[in-house]
Amino acid sequence: MPWTREQMAARAARELQDGFYVNLGIGIPTLVANYIPDGIEVTLQSENGMLGMGPFPYEGDEDPDLINAGKQTITQLPSSSYFNSAESFAMIRGGHIDLTFLGAMEVSQNGDIANWTIPGKMLKGMGGAMDLVAGVKRVVALMEHANKAGVSKIVKQCTLPLTGSACVDLVVTDLCVFNLDRHQGGLTLIEMAPGVTLAEIKAKTEANFTTSA
């Protein structure tokens, strides 16, 4: 059985360590906040200018001046701080954030990631994604292993415009977890979803990989 989005988020959350400063991307990464392991405290950064993001507000307590980078209403914690966009990205670019979880459309075997545009189809912009992959100490990509047509999104070389090159450290898909060596290059299968076979992963993975699972 492949992992659900929730199970992928729960698996990704095991990468968190006590005291980490963490930035969560939009989509499955946002769900990671629901699975922070017991005994571990992390501080969530929102790139629009907040450290110490609290949970969603109770109905009636929403504040239009208090949103996360996904434009959702959030709350403040006693330890929270606010700052401007230049300061926010100084934290990100300057290597002060320990870990980021990001969605991805393609990840290549040398750690390239594409997650911001499909030429001719999607005009949105990269937002903070390029800054995050360039500056955060550890980058975890969360993505479906293959698209609806069954075509692998774990590829030898990205075909979509890159968000960053050689910058991904770990990939969590609905089928498995790959470690990535961003310096040497190389994908290593380290974990499979329960009931998923190596044969299935091989069939659905375009990239070359070794296995330690």
Place this chain on the structure above:
Amino acid sequence: MATKIYPTAQAALAGVVFDGMTVMSGGFGLAGNPETLIDALKASGVRNLTVISNNCGADGFGLWALLDTGQITKMISSYVGENKLFEQLFHDGKLELELNPQGTLAERIRAGGAGIPAFYTKTGVGTVVAEGKPHETFDGELYIRESWLKADLAIVKAWKADTAGNLVYRKTARNFNPVMATAGRVTIAEVEEIVEPGELDADAIHTPGIYVNRVIRCTVNEKLIEKRTVRPRPAKETV
């Protein structure tokens, strides 16, 4: 000393606006947008604007109004999703777009305000963003050169101002506003409340008044929420 406080947005824009000008506009999503001044720019009929802003409003909100009237010819932004009109104008070739990584955009503006013509960053190396830009290696890693951004006019939204132009922002409505306030040849702030000197804590000023030329009290302040997200309130405990 001449007053910085103007009675209306229209009065604050007098003598500042001209066709072909570059305008910085604060805000992230629907938070912290200078809505009153955007309305006044629309009413001024100024055309051929280059606008520097993280987003370009959203359907029916903020800078969207200036797209709707065809007053913007070029946008410099990081994210322009959730804006159908933007997409349509871009595809019809009626709008030029320069996309920047959000942190690069913020730092280019900061650099503009701080008198720093260029800087190097790792953001965008190996991507389309790096195309045509000078590269240099520092401590064994490759970086690209990005240049400053400045504007003829910066319009920002703050929570409170005093009559000296000192500004305080509220929560995540701060976002790009403080950096943009530093990078305008003229900076106009619209605020929810204007107070007397001494009422703001001098230790807690976000934008010192030197950066702010004109201040108005906002008259458009919709405080809309793009993605209302809540959790259920726990059932009341009976004691």
